[in-house]
Amino acid sequence: MNGKIGTTQAAMLIVNTILPTATVVLPVIIGNYAEQDAPLAILLSTLAGLVFATIVGTVIRYSNGAPFLTWIGEKSSPVAATILGLLMLQFYLDTSATILREFVNFIKDNVLIDTPVTVMTILILLITIYMVRQGLESIARVNTLVLLLYFFFVPLYLFGLYRDMDVHQLLPVFDHSLASLTLAGITPATWMSEVAVLLFLAPYLQNPQKARIAGWAGLLFVSVLMMFSLVTTLMVFGSEFIKLSTYPGFSTAGVVHFGRFIEKLDILFISYWVLSIYLKFSIFLFATVECFKQTFRVNSNRPFTGALGLIIALECLFTWQSADQLNLYNKEGRFPVFFLFNVLVPLAAVLLHLLRKPRSKPKGWKT
Template identity: 75%
Template sequence: MNGKVGTTQAAMLIVNTILPTATVVLPVIISNYAEQDAPLAILLSTFFGLLIAALVGSTVSRINGAPFLTWVGEKSSPVIGTVLGLLMLQFYLDNTSTILREFVNFLKDNVLVNTPISILCTLILLITIYMVRQGLEAIARVNSLVILLFVFFVPLYLFGLSNEMNVHQLLPMFDHSLAELTLASITPTTWMSEVAVLLFLAPYLKDPKRARIIGWSGLIVVALIMMFSLITTLMVFGPDFIKLSTYPGFTAASIVHLGRFIEKLDILFISYWVMSIYLKFSIFLFATVECFKQTFRVGSSRPFIGALGLLILLECLYTWQSTEKLNLYNKEGRFLVFFLFNVLVPLGAIGLDRFKKGKPKQKGWET
């Protein structure tokens, strides 16, 4: 049985639900539209993200810790709950497979150049399945430790780049129109909408009524870290380099050095990122398993984790084998899909609850 997760731990889970892939994918996309005004696009997307977090938090508060799809089925009909569950299961399978592919692509490009992708995917998946089988509480404890390590890496990163940063690279500011900033903020907003994973973490929260605070806290931390990463990278390389680089943040980390005797610390930052994305992958695999459990109304999902993992592995290897195809999806296709499932679904749940407001309120659910 999974233990309950506290409010602070849940907020930290939201941070690593969004941040690891966002730091890899978003800088290039944002800079193509906003260049040195990229931090303004982060602020705009954070505003929209906080609105989505309020929407998701209100939904979780209304269901009061109930399994989301079970609650939908009881409020409407079992058929509607099952159909929605199948659609959301496909969504989470797709999303989890893209996370795995982004993880593998990064390792293949930067660390394990000669290792076959199939071997990398299989090893990562086996480790993550083991993590998920330990339960959400165990994932949350490890996640909290990993985020606390960030306190060590920030001063090291800043000190190592102190002689390389030039504030004039941020000028001229406010040089882009509102339309350009809006285009730059669309893709980051889709990443912020991943806060909707709270819908499937709800049964494991100690206080589901604080879901809105959990979402807001997590998104604010994500925005601050993204702003920090973008501004420091801009100050080191300028906007033109970021548009051309595949992983600008890690390129900046590669030139971190302490004096003349400690250099090439990028492997340290890469190791930290690997720990973070393992946690992101485990959170989404857990949500996928929970979605399957609620859709098919099974008592225990443990026997099905391996089968779901195999589906994710196959989709990762064969659907997203083209890096260009994945990048195009991240830039142009992700917004519509994420808006549908991360915004319209909780919005529809709130509308359903108001429509059925005359029914007796449900009591808290046990997991």
């Protein structure tokens, strides 16, 4: 069921690993710090993301696509790998739960207002479990088709907005200090660090040596789309609206119209976003199951997918009941946790490999 995926497919998976929740959460956070200079914060976070992708790609190149925790066990000890696996499993369970909660909150606020949260959570989870059981190759194929739809939606979006955009809303430029831009760039850099999911997708890459290329390509595409979303929103509404609106990107989509006969196209863009967030959730659930499999050294993940999904659903329902708490976590609490597991752990793996790498013997050395 889990066939190999190519470098291009891996890059496209990275796009939908980051973009769906980032476009919903980040504009408000970045806008509060950088306002019309928000695109500069995206540039700073992209540079950080490329460094993160380099670190993760280096780990995969050194391990040649071996299961991450198995490779760590060989380089250090099985006990250390198990402890790290348990910590990372908790991290992926928490991350998947927050993704599910953001998904549910958005649907609850914009589409199914009267539907109970529990019902939406169960339905989303069942569909995602089915997707994960089809294997990573199937997820990657569907993901490719969904991303190709950007070639339809982006021109439609621009054509429907061009009369409402005012370039003067982007002025003045460079009006914020480097400290403000750095604060604005920290949170998007956190999302860029999600490229580390490649650590658990590595065994399914056709060419693990090109993992860095996949990470770089995916992050650059994410950066362009995030920049596009922010700039168009700023040009339509201005920087003050971004700070006040819960979902400024979708408010901009609600403005899209063609004359007086086609309007209210925001439901079309919301439908597309739902496809994307399903793929993001399935990628993280797959990584969670893969982390569990490597930690406990089991051969098949099928019996455990439903159980892990149930844990994620329970955490989604009972840990993140308050949207304000989730927003505060996204703004302030996510960075240290993501930096630890998505950046410092891969960096430590690189250093471990270099320290454990056998040194070449000088010429003339005799045993």
